[in-house]
Amino acid sequence: MTPAPLTFDEPEAKAAARLQPAPVIEVLSAEKVFADGTRALQPVDLTLRAGDFMTLIGPSGCGKSTLLGMMSNLLQPSEGRLSWWRGGPEKIGAKGRQIGIVFQDPTLMPWATVESNVRLLFDLDRVPASESMPRVRDALARVGLSKFAKHYPRQLSGGMRMRVAIARALATDPDVLLMDEPFGALDEFTRHKLDADILDMWQERSLTAVFVTHSIYEAVFLSTRIVVMAASPGRIIHEIIVDEPFPRDESFRVSTRFANLCADVLNALSLAQKPNHGAS
Structure with missing residues (x-):
């Protein structure tokens, strides 16, 4: 929506506030x-x-x-x-x-693959795999871990484990x-x-x-x-x-x-x- 035009008698602070993001x-x-x-x-x-x-x-x-x-x-x-x-x-x-959240600790399930860890929130919400998996794969691609989808957390470096946590947050397509x-x-x-x-x-x-x-x-x-x-x-x-x-x-x-x-x-x-x- 196009904002209403500013008027010359509008206080500067109020005008600036109107132009700020929501x-x-x-x-x-x-x-x-x-x-x-x-x-x-x-x-x-x-x-x-x-x-x-x-x-x-x-x-x-x-x-x-x-x-x-x-x-x-x-x-x-x-x-x-x-x-x-x-x-x-x-x-x-x-x-x-x-809203997506990434904690200080990756909090990954050690018994689950990278793919399963990223899919966790979808599984908790009982989202069908046909709907969740494309989003999981896209999130893994975004963090550069597509080739590690079947690996387990113990097989990854600290930085890679954090990437898994970020992918899990991104898979839900957060706005924040x-x-x-x-x-x-x-x-x-x-x-x-x-x-x-x-x-x-x-x-x-x-x-x-x-x-x-x-x-x-x-x-x-x-x-x-x-x-x-x-x-x-x-x-x-x-x-x-x-x-x-x-x-x-x-x-x-x-x-x-x-x-x-x-x-x-x-x-x-x-x-x-x-x-x-x-x-x-």
């Missing part, structure tokens, strides 16, 4: 206190918009995974609420509103991909390759993504937005926009702009380490 997930003063009294997140307000590649970064214990868990609807906020496509969790799962530090245990070479692959898939499939990491370099390479968090309690203290063109390659990693953005994130993280910075 909200996909909104975190609305949501906080999380666990049963043992641990306050994992103080009230957080955050909007994920269509087409974002948002990275959450911060020290251990700052609530990155908790926030991601709430965005996936696997965790419920103690106070506040979340909105998905301007509605409740019932909006999740409809056409154009699928949530990733909880999926490459943290991998060597730097493999990590760089998978970062590039994820960006390619994000662009090709017009995904909206949220990515949790501890790596400044990874955050800057991947993101359109970097959300910096602090701990005790977990909270958002800063956001950095990475207004750099895609596709990104190794030339971006060695550019002055990349170095400057890394320095900005490092400075924000340094503030996050200071006691009670931004805490209420």
Whole structure:
């Protein structure tokens, strides 16, 4: 739909808001206190918009995974609420509103083949093989594992096992991909390759993504937005926009702009380490 033309008397902020992509997930003063009294997140307000590649970064214990868990609807906020496509969790799962999740551990079934692991979600929903298998094969092709469909997880490297987990998420044709530090245990070479692959898939499939990491370099390479968090309690203290063109390659990693953005994130993280910075 073509947006209505802007009028000269319309406030600039309101006009800009009208031109922004639609909200996909909104975190609305949501906080999380666990049963043992641990306050994992103080009230957080955050909007994920269509087409974002948002990275959450911060020290251990700052609530990155908790926030991601709430965005996936696997965790419920103690106070506040979340909105998905301007509605409740019932909006999740409809056409154009699928969420895929990749955890830090690939969580593969060791007794099952790669193909069976990728097919798992379809099997749980009792989707016929005639419908699921083309999607499984396509997902394996996208992550470069077509030749390993009949292998078992023990026969794969760590990077390949993570590719299986990504394929499992992609097979459901998600519109939003949530990733909880999926490459943290991998060597730097493999990590760089998978970062590039994820960006390619994000662009090709017009995904909206949220990515949790501890790596400044990874955050800057991947993101359109970097959300910096602090701990005790977990909270958002800063956001950095990475207004750099895609596709990104190794030339971006060695550019002055990349170095400057890394320095900005490092400075924000340094503030996050200071006691009670931004805490209420």
